[in-house]
């Protein structure tokens with residue numbers, strides 16, 4: 468009997484006027500994977516991310532969660548299926564402290580009070596927040612700490628699958644390395660799909676990588692094979708050459 472993938476895209480197309488930002492993408496993600504989506508600027512990564520999470524209605528094609536078409540489902544119904552989304556701008560309650568943010572996310576699991584408290588403290592530990600950070604209002608956190616707070620909220624909500632859009636954007640290398648650890652913890656119980664630019668981050672994290680180019684899947688493979696792929700290197704090196712040329 469064939470296994471049903473946790474998430475699949477079939478013939479996904481998203482057009483903006485004459486531009487096909489996503490142009491016939493088929494994607495199969497198995498339960499338990501960490502999958503990275505990469506590609507040069509304008510490849511269609513963000514648009515695909517928004518289609519997969521149904522923040523964009525695809526022009527045509529389908530997104531299936533465990534074989535179930537997500538079409539027509541409201542955001543809260545999608546969340547209830549266990550699909551967690553982290554956009555580039557963190558969605559945290561700025562006026563609440565970190566512990567309260569994480570507690571709110573954990574409420575989704577309908578745990579008893581003592582169990583919920585345990586989950587919250589364990590999560591704070593998993594994201595490496597001490598008491599000072601845990602009781603800090605989210606609004607006063609640094610950029611990286613906000614991202615980790617939101618990842619903590621995902622951890623506490625125990626999703627089936629988490630989709631993350633550029634979780635290391637604006638981070639130092641050290642912060643990126645810590646984010647790798649937090650996402651690995653998330654992956655202990657959830658499938659993870661990540662859109663990213665940072666190739667070191669991807670090499671440390673992903674089992675399989677899907678490369679997008681001009682709205683289509685160019686290649687899908689392990690990071691080692693992707694790094695050795697001449698066409699992929701041309702796309703990235705070509706971009707660097709163009710940038711160097713533009714800088715004069």
Ligand SMILES: Nc1ncnc2c1ncn2[C@@H]1O[C@H](COP(=O)(O)OP(=O)(O)OP(=O)(O)O)[C@@H](O)[C@H]1O
Pocket residue numbers: 483486487488506507508509510511512513514515
């Ligand atoms: N809301 C929109 N309206 C019109 N065109 C759009 C819109 N969103 C994206 N596009 C176009 O779709 C194409 C793909 O954009 P998208 O942002 O998905 O690429 P990306 O791979 O995420 O790029 P980047 O790495 O620069 O974020 C681009 O040509 C972009 O200009």
